[in-house]
Amino acid sequence: MILQDFLQRFGPRLPEASVAALVVAIVAGVLASAVCPCTVPVGIGVASAAAGTEGQARRSGLLIALAFFFGIVVNLTLLGAVAGRLGAILTESFGRYWALGMAVFSLVAAVAAFWGPRVKVQRLADLRRPGITGAFVYGFIFSLGTSAAPLLVLLTVSTAQARADYGLVLALAFGIGRGLPFLIVGLCAGLMMRFASLARWRRPLQILSGCALLTVAAYYVRAFTTLL
């Protein structure tokens, strides 16, 4: 409600391609994160994954948070470019399989979190790159099901649907706003881990991270069943 009221109030009055329009799109993204029920479970999942990987290797947690953030931004920018076809990913059947996909992805991430501490250091270093790619893909998929609807509202009220280039810029700004809370939470969790005594906290954090991701998986399994 807050998001729609905000967009109805500020969206149509904005001059095209102004800084104010971009600020409104960013704020709309942050508001979308604030009212979306998926933000808390996925935010906890991202924070715990960032903290868990930071415990294994320095700066890897920060990279995980950044990769998730860029996954959201890139996806929303692409969605802005195909604004006219957004309806295809807002159907119930798509939503059902999206929720199932999120559940499977979260489960895989949870298994990786539990398995991580048992892997040797060199092998972990090899796995760091796929972990970052995984976070990027996770952010990309996450924003498909959670951000297309508010993006469509934004593009409709700002009359940007007709102009592809302007719609793309607004979608990029919206994506930055949508991903910002996750980036902040992930960065904070990673930084906290860096200052903590790593050896003592590594194992409990790994377990916490795995449990958080399992909870996210259960959350999306429930979302899938409600749409059956």
Added chain:
Amino acid sequence: MRRPVGNRTRAAFSGLAALVLTVAVSSTACQRDTAASAQTARAKQSEMRTVTVPVNGMICVVCAGRVKTALKAVHGVQDAEVNLEKRNATVQYENGKLNLDQLTRAIDELGYKAGVPAAVESR
């Protein structure tokens, strides 16, 4: 004491007639029941109504699932489908079994804002 043959034949005929009558009556009743149940089904079908309820505040697939579950839990609702693109829910319900306010209340209680339900023309 033995009964006369004429009496036995009459008793047999009476029994047979009663059996035939019972079968005929039950068969007619059964046919009437089938016709009645078909008529009830037709009447029930004709009493199904469909409305579209605007829903504001839905952000994601999880929101759509919540609205769908809440609507299906309302007594009298047969089916509910949520459209995120159009931001509405299409509800099929048995006429007379629910008040439309129950639908809007179910949506409002979740924290979303329901609009005025509009009847959908039957095809």
